[in-house]
Amino acid sequence: MSNANTSKSATLSSSNLLLSTTKISEQLGLSRNKINPILAELGLLDKVPNGWLATRLGLSFGAVQKHEEKNNKPYVLWPEEILNNQIFVAELRKTSQHEDVKPTSLESNASLGFREKFQAGEYRTTDGHWVRSKAELAIDNWLYMADIVHAYERKLPVEEEVFCDFYIPSGKVYIEYWGYEKEEYLSRKREKQRIYQKYEFN
Known part of the structure; x- marks a missing residue:
């Protein structure tokens, strides 16, 4: 976090x-x-x-x-x-419910392949979110049962197009779950860690 x-x-x-x-x-x-x-x-x-x-x-x-x-x-x-x-x-x-901004950098390059491969929608959480893995399902359900208001895949407030796994508004806490060991995923992980360090989200 x-x-x-x-x-x-x-x-x-x-x-x-x-x-x-x-x-x-x-x-x-x-x-x-x-x-x-x-x-x-x-x-x-x-x-x-x-x-x-x-x-x-x-x-x-x-x-x-x-x-x-x-x-x-x-x-x-x-x-x-x-x-x-x-x-x-x-x-x-x-x-304002206008057209969503399209990804342009990190999410459309290093991590877009991952997001396409693991499309949200396979697992539905207790509070109605559609998440990509059983681990995220467990995290989301735990947050919900603990009465912790949270968002799933929220964009970080930075210029780069980077999305955290979970965001807790109270305290402005960002949660990342690193669950894979393949090189493509590890490359995405390193890039996201670089962004977090750049803006001191750690």
């Missing part, structure tokens, strides 16, 4: 224009109530009782932490470049 609270991502270029959640929602044509949850899902924000705090990862994306003068309520401003950030845009597409 790896905790993403100390992770890094490519820093956005500096911008003189900082956007509030309202401004971002206006430019994207979405409800402003959707923006912060999306940013939180990506690990860029943390929800606190009276507002939102930028995470370390969010700060690396150019987030600027602010507080309202009257009540000290925390909020975050974002550089204009966030509107063109691939990670943010991809998550917006999924949330």
Whole structure:
């Protein structure tokens, strides 16, 4: 398992224009109530009782932490470049039920063959996920029975197209199960480990 609270991502270029959640929602044509949850899902924000705090990862994306003068309520401003950030845009597409972003690098090369060979759908978990192996079936069922909210094959919040086996939102924990010893799989494993180390997801 790896905790993403100390992770890094490519820093956005500096911008003189900082956007509030309202401004971002206006430019994207979405409800402003959707923006912060999306940013939180990506690990860029943390929800606190009276507002939102930028995470370390969010700060690396150019987030600027602010507080309202009257009540000290925390909020975050974002550089204009966030509107063109691939990670943010991809998550917006999924949330807005647009066409999914197609894999372009790691998942479409080293690991795509594995994903094609072991198509999700062979094993159905207690909570309705379709997983690729009996081991993943056991992991998913254990998480469900332990009342741990989780996602299966969630994309990492990085520019590369990399998917973790399981993701636990509370704590931002990523789980990988390494279950095969063939060279093709080991090559995929090494590449994913490199990505985890690059962004300090370990």
